[in-house]
Amino acid sequence: MSLYKNFQFSIEATSGGARAGILKTPHGDVHTPAFIFCATKAATRVATPQVLREEGTEIILANTYHLMLQPTADVVEQQGGLQQFTGWRGPMLTDSGGFQIFSMGHGHVADEIKGRRTGKNEKSLLKITEDGATFRSYVDGRKITLTPEDAMDIQRKLGADLVVVLDECTPFNVDKAYTQKSLYMTNRWAKRCLTHFEKNDTGKQALYGIVQGGIYEDLRKESVEFLNGENFFAHAIGGSLGQNREQMYDVVRFTAQYLRKDRPVHLLGIGGIRDIWEHASQGIDTFDCVHPTRLARHGGALTVNNKERINLPNARYRNDSRPIDEHCTCYTCRNFSRSYLHHLVRTGEPLAHSLLSIHNIHFMNTLMRTVRQSILENTFEETKKEWLQRLEEPVGEK
């Protein structure tokens, strides 16, 4: 275990199935359960590192797929790695690039994986072989093959603390036979990643293995048992989680139960308020999702009601002098009215995007601190119940 000597995950408390921990990295600590904000192309769209910090953020992630194409891993390495490049000096995770390769290949994989069919197929994914995945760059049209070893080398150059194995991310609409075959290749890729990672270890990174197996409990169990026996620092749950919320809760539940308890568990791409409460109770330690920052771009502010948001473009906010949330202490809620935000969104002022991002980032960090605190105080179940009740309230009543 000396592979991860500069990293540590310790569990401070549990409450039911939920756990509060500390994930130590060379760039600082992450208090879990935690939300990891997406800085897809090495920027969280509009929030500066200062804003991220001020609003309580401890960790962000960037996407290897985008960065390997532009500005390239070599440029990021020459610029001192992602933390130097982006000015974010805290803990950081990169994914393997796999998700986007398969996403662009299968049309919108976010839709596919979540079971929503779309007609799109960009065909940028050219082939998947035992060697790796070949795709066409959306930047310059070049044909690129990404092998498990490449994924490790590229992430080493990018320099995030937490890195992830290359996996085939199977969409919803494949059958069990394909899912199983794919899982076995993903496992072989995971071994290759680990071997390559160990060979070039610098002590500055820790490796996540990814659970695949789609919606099939036996395959998920098989995947987990494989990962539990390998020298990964942590695990991430990926792949299709089914067609709806109920199925997702079910898939994560039967997957998480088999995972070793001494390693952190990340759930890829999930970030709804209800979802976080549910999955925290299943033992998930970290989450990521573009939702909070993407919602901001579309004029939405996270709030606790049955839509999990209010939509500022709505005419009802035109002359509403209240902040988004009277109890929120974010910069936006301390300084600006719904009326002003409505005006900014309506006139297309980019400040709307910034101010709503600030609120949504603050909201997610506050939510995670609430979840964590309730675990530490062993009041998780009551607090969860109370939140789920508040999440039944219609928007109109606010």
Place this chain on the structure above:
Amino acid sequence: MSLYKNFQFSIEATSGGARAGILKTPHGDVHTPAFIFCATKAATRVATPQVLREEGTEIILANTYHLMLQPTADVVEQQGGLQQFTGWRGPMLTDSGGFQIFSMGHGHVADEIKGRRTGKNEKSLLKITEDGATFRSYVDGRKITLTPEDAMDIQRKLGADLVVVLDECTPFNVDKAYTQKSLYMTNRWAKRCLTHFEKNDTGKQALYGIVQGGIYEDLRKESVEFLNGENFFAHAIGGSLGQNREQMYDVVRFTAQYLRKDRPVHLLGIGGIRDIWEHASQGIDTFDCVHPTRLARHGGALTVNNKERINLPNARYRNDSRPIDEHCTCYTCRNFSRSYLHHLVRTGEPLAHSLLSIHNIHFMNTLMRTVRQSILENTFEETKKEWLQRLEEPVGEK
């Protein structure tokens, strides 16, 4: 003069024709020469009030034309006025709405007024009569007449400290006869504005008269003599300043010489680095221009060279680890490389716009403090000469 009892303009020092002053308003002091940033639709596009302050801003302006259409002056008034609405608690100016009415009417007035011909004519300006200007709203197609009295009432509701009379902003491509006829109507409008302003005075606003007269010295002189005799708090130089930089310097020079020295003088719509040094030497106290924030949107950072900027999308910055300006102390230059900014601009990340705005705002405020300091130390001419020399250096040498 009790009309402006809550306002004051005092000249602390002069150096050649340049002057350093303090403009006191109910929302705070402005140290002149100063640059007024454009918060066109009640937002400087991406900069929060906190960022504006941190980077040294003392005053911003908003455009009556846009705000009267959306969110409307009534909403702004009901929300407590612009300073409450926007969260900018410092000094603020609104224009009369005239510039945009004529701008939209004559095609792009910014081009027209500066003597650049364009083929565009949106025809939103329906008619100009002695009563006022009638135009079509770009928001909902409504026909709206703006009279001088309306311009005062609307600006009263918006609530900025400094407000401006309604004038006809004559474009470059009109003859002297039209310019003269227009000037006389502008003067009658100015009197109506002043009468209406005095009648409804609340002590919270101060009124600017606008000098018109195009490129004709005798008309500019006549305009100034009229304004000097009326009870305005300050003067702004508007209208066409000619076809090129030399003509502009000439028009402002022969206009400014006639203006009373005890009132602040604003130059509308000008904000180049050379221009500020030249016009400061002619006695201009405040400037405004969309340039610094608009340039940021297009990937440009203000720097001292013969282009007055560097363009971050340029491939030469791809792997350049230096900040925009090694001597700059703005948040962007303290934290980010040209390489990162290049990446953000190339990938269309909106954070590029924010970070470049921060630099450009800081740059303009630093420039204005340098101008001011050199006046206080009576080294204006040498400092100006030195800056104009640095402005000869080609970008490539940087």
